[in-house]
Amino acid sequence: xxxxxxxxxxxxxxxxxxxxxxxxxxxxxxxxxxxxxxxxxxxxxxxxxxxxxxxxxxxxxxxxxxxxxxxxxxxxxxxxxxxxxxxx
Amino acid sequence: xxxxxxxxxxxxxxxxxxxxxxxxxxxxxxxxxxxxxxxxxxxxxxxxxxxxxxxxxxxxxxxxxxxxxxxxxxxxxxxxxxxxxxxxxxxxxxxxxxxxxxxxxxxxxxxxxxxxxxxxxxxxxxxxxxxxxxxxxxxxxxxxxxxxxxxxxxxxxxxx
Numbered sequence: 676x677x678x679x680x681x682x683x684x685x686x687x688x689x690x691x692x693x694x695x696x697x698x699x700x701x702x703x704x705x706x707x708x709x710x711x712x713x714x715x716x717x718x719x720x721x722x723x724x725x726x727x728x729x730x731x732x733x734x735x736x737x738x739x740x741x742x743x744x745x746x747x748x749x750x751x752x753x754x755x756x757x758x759x760x761x762x763x
Numbered sequence: 764x765x766x767x768x769x770x771x772x773x774x775x776x777x778x779x780x781x782x783x784x785x786x787x788x789x790x791x792x793x794x795x796x797x798x799x800x801x802x803x804x805x806x807x808x809x810x811x812x813x814x815x816x817x818x819x820x821x822x823x824x825x826x827x828x829x830x831x832x833x834x835x836x837x838x839x840x841x842x843x844x845x846x847x848x849x850x851x852x853x854x855x856x857x858x859x860x861x862x863x864x865x866x867x868x869x870x871x872x873x874x875x876x877x878x879x880x881x882x883x884x885x886x887x888x889x890x891x892x893x894x895x896x897x898x899x900x901x902x903x904x905x906x907x908x909x910x911x912x913x914x915x916x917x918x919x920x921x922x923x
Contacts, residue, residue, distance in 0.1 A: 706806025
């Protein structure tokens with residue numbers, strides 16, 4: 676009875692996952708570009724703090740993207756494997 | 764009576780599986796959206812936004828683990844802790860049927876409330892997890908009434 680509903684939910688979730696991944700790539704690339712610009716400007720004008728902030732920001736974005744691409748799928752598999760059978 | 768119970772319980776079991784699958788899917792998507800939020804906050808140098816996304820992601824993970832691990836254990840414990848029906852004849856069968864159905868509904872309501880809590884937490888709202896526990900207590904009280912009060916009423920009315 677609930678199989679068609681489950682298929683709809685899975686289809687919607689897959690579309691949402693792909694959409695969010697695409698959005699994450701765009702946001703990460705724009706953020707990394709912004710930090711590259713900030714770091715370049717800091718290096719050009721002798722702003723050491725500005726450059727180091729930009730490098731840290733870019734590293735933070737890389738870490739977040741790696742988390743999303745490497746850790747989240749494993750976490751999702753773990754959560755799905757934990758889905759319990761009916762206790763009644 | 765037993766066939767009707769099995770039929771209703773099979774429908775409720777399918778609903779449980781669909782709800783558990785939906786909960787897992789929503790939790791994973793919520794984790795991804797919070798990661799996107801953290802990346803956007805990091806790109807905009809919005810430190811508070813990043814911390815908010817990290818805490819929301821942790822809340823979603825904890826709620827999902829509660830729903831997938833804690834809710835079945837709670838429902839099973841409530842189901843096993845109740846005494847058997849002390850009535851006789853069809854009244855006892857009716858009490859057992861009602862208790863089984865209410866036990867299934869307890870588990871489903873607990874999972875549904877956890878599902879709503881995950882949705883709330885993923886959208887940044889307050890997580891109504893206490894509602895899940897209140898609903899579980901209400902349903903356990905209903906199980907007590909069904910399994911004990913119905914045979915007592917039958918004794919009182921002289922049916923046994």
